Amino acid sequence: MSPAVLQAGRSEVVSLLRSLLRTAREFADYNMKEYTKRRTIDVFRLHRDLADPSAISTAFSVGKSQLEVARRQAVLYSLYAPKFKTVMEIKH
Secondary structure, three states, rough: OOOHHHHHHHHHHHHHHHHHHHHOOOOOOOOHHHHHHHHHHHHHHOOOOOHHHHHHHHHHHHHHHHHHHHHHHHHHHHOOOOOOOOOOOOOO
16 A cells, blocks of 8 residues: 555544544533543554554444444433533532
8 A cells, every 4th residue: 555545544543533532522421421432542542553454444434333323322312411410520
């Protein structure tokens, strides 16, 4: 693969990571917000060393589908968000 193709792929992967982390911040519930953020970071670290183009493509498509699931869940959780903040969310 040429460096331009690798760079385009890298920019798409970084964009997916940022989108997933942005979506994690949309959750009203602290536990869901932190779980989504932690899970995203863990999965990206797990797949950091992938070299096979087909494995990269598969991981990327799974990531995109997970982004759509997270977006739907964020909307759903916002409809039924608790009216109070947890102890972790209260700022002193």
